[in-house]
Amino acid sequence: MIRNTEQFQHNTYDLLVIGGGINGASIAHLAACRGMKVALVEKGDFASGTSSKSTKLIHGGIRYLENLEFDLVYESLRERSIQLQTAPHLVKPLEFVIPVYQGDRRPLWMMRLGVFLYDRLAGKYRIQRHKKLSVQEVCNLEPGINPQGLKGGVMYYDAQMDDARLCLENVLSAAEYGAHVANYVEVLSFIKENGRAVGVKAHDLLGDESFEIRARKIICAAGPWTNELLRIDHPYAKKKVRTTKGIHIVYKGKITQHALLITSKSDKRIFFVIPWMGNSLIGTTDTNYIGDPDDVRVEPADVDYLIAEAKRIFPGLDFGPDKIVATFAGLRPLTRKGGSPTKVSRKHLFHKSVSGIVFVVGGKYTTYRKIAEDCLDKIAKAAYRPPFRLYGGGTIRENPHVVAEHYGLEVPVIRELMEKYGTRYQDVLKLVESDPHGHEKLSEDPPVMMAQVVYSVKVEMARTVQDVVERRLGLCYCPAVPEKCFKTIDEYIQRISEE
Ligand SMILES: Cc1cc2nc3c(=O)[nH]c(=O)nc-3n(C[C@H](O)[C@H](O)[C@H](O)COP(=O)(O)OP(=O)(O)OC[C@H]3O[C@@H](n4cnc5c(N)ncnc54)[C@H](O)[C@@H]3O)c2cc1C
Numbered sequence: 001m002i003r004n005t006e007q008f009q010h011n012t013y014d015l016l017v018i019g020g021g022i023n024g025a026s027i028a029h030l031a032a033c034r035g036m037k038v039a040l041v042e043k044g045d046f047a048s049g050t051s052s053k054s055t056k057l058i059h060g061g062i063r064y065l066e067n068l069e070f071d072l073v074y075e076s077l078r079e080r081s082i083q084l085q086t087a088p089h090l091v092k093p094l095e096f097v098i099p100v101y102q103g104d105r106r107p108l109w110m111m112r113l114g115v116f117l118y119d120r121l122a123g124k125y126r127i128q129r130h131k132k133l134s135v136q137e138v139c140n141l142e143p144g145i146n147p148q149g150l151k152g153g154v155m156y157y158d159a160q161m162d163d164a165r166l167c168l169e170n171v172l173s174a175a176e177y178g179a180h181v182a183n184y185v186e187v188l189s190f191i192k193e194n195g196r197a198v199g200v201k202a203h204d205l206l207g208d209e210s211f212e213i214r215a216r217k218i219i220c221a222a223g224p225w226t227n228e229l230l231r232i233d234h235p236y237a238k239k240k241v242r243t244t245k246g247i248h249i250v251y252k253g254k255i256t257q258h259a260l261l262i263t264s265k266s267d268k269r270i271f272f273v274i275p276w277m278g279n280s281l282i283g284t285t286d287t288n289y290i291g292d293p294d295d296v297r298v299e300p301a302d303v304d305y306l307i308a309e310a311k312r313i314f315p316g317l318d319f320g321p322d323k324i325v326a327t328f329a330g331l332r333p334l335t336r337k338g339g340s341p342t343k344v345s346r347k348h349l350f351h352k353s354v355s356g357i358v359f360v361v362g363g364k365y366t367t368y369r370k371i372a373e374d375c376l377d378k379i380a381k382a383a384y385r386p387p388f389r390l391y392g393g394g395t396i397r398e399n400p401h402v403v404a405e406h407y408g409l410e411v412p413v414i415r416e417l418m419e420k421y422g423t424r425y426q427d428v429l430k431l432v433e434s435d436p437h438g439h440e441k442l443s444e445d446p447p448v449m450m451a452q453v454v455y456s457v458k459v460e461m462a463r464t465v466q467d468v469v470e471r472r473l474g475l476c477y478c479p480a481v482p483e484k485c486f487k488t489i490d491e492y493i494q495r496i497s498e499e
Pocket of ligand 1: 185331
């Protein structure tokens, strides 16, 4: 897919979407499916904002039961089921264990009631029935767990996703339906006629040129940057988004066999330890953030908090510097209703400004499809609602052994391609055959071929090394990837950008 910013200047669009996080990407996707002429611009890389910094769960959100948000939980569980069906390569069921300790804010009976209600709310969307666990069963399931004060536990089911790729696949789907999409294009101001917004002035950060994009409707899905765009629209606009920061630690190796939901001792919040890409994801925090969204970063205090809480449950854990593979921070773009960060609802709403721009506020990743649908219904009721499909979605019918033999590759390589690209894995294999360097192996664990780097750039619009290693292939979270792999990617990107 060629990144072509010139196309924006020769069209008047039905809809311009600002922001290429999950909400902007899915709005563009659904709108293009509905036959609208759509443009989508993103000032960084797609999913470079909050949408690659999440806990990577497609979940009902068991903790929202505590806030009595049954409608939100039900809606999320229904969306979970849709995502499991439409993107089986990126969204997978995950077993959770909740260990309960003496003195925990939520005692065992409450956790048992919680998972019971969760399953009842899920109804036909349930993945599997929850189970009650004795102390011994918890210890057997998670041998490293601290048995002192353990009262028992429960097991329940949710889903895990690849957030950056799920967002990217929505962008690619939008483009496939004819939307014009570009990363590294920043909206600087709105063009107004008789007080109505009819377009934007945008800047291509790679080509260093400015241009106008004209559209009949504008939706702003700028996540944590929403207040900034509200002020660009009107200098005295009231803030609509409240941001709270959440960080994660990627710990080297698997700490647990299952995902664990744990109540912290210091502030009674819930956090997770989750197996992820052969490592463990520990997070998250939830603290008020009032600075510039571009400056959000992990502070030592955030890391100390998570380490202290994880060590309480897994006393044998070594947190030496070589054990922390990566840390990352993101901002939740929440509505301004509610009190403490954890109590603020994760429901979404829309704000229409005087100039007619619709701003998306709040929501969770899990409900992105519903947010897109509600948002589009707000600007134009659809006569036709096409079924929701994703770029690499659908069922893979081929046997990986047969494919591996056909291409002369190892089975784990084919499995990895099927997991990442879904039904589009064959597009990558075509590059293995047609590109002179396509078959070159850059890493064994995980298996990475040069064809994937070429695909990231030529089809998936990666423009920088970070785009490839962080959001297309996730290599920065894999400690076994050799330095030479990163160097080759760097050289390839430089060569391509000079061509
Ligand atoms: C720590 C953490 C953990 C989370 N975990 C989960 C979870 O497990 N499950 C779940 O369901 N939800 C989770 N969430 C919530 C979820 O990640 C967010 O609701 C969702 O990603 C928000 O997406 P978005 O598209 O609104 O924002 P973003 O992904 O931030 O996208 C907004 C985009 O707008 C772009 N932009 C801004 N200004 C401009 C401009 N002027 N011109 C062009 N582009 C612009 C930005 O660069 C950005 O990419 C979590 C959130 C956090 C912070």
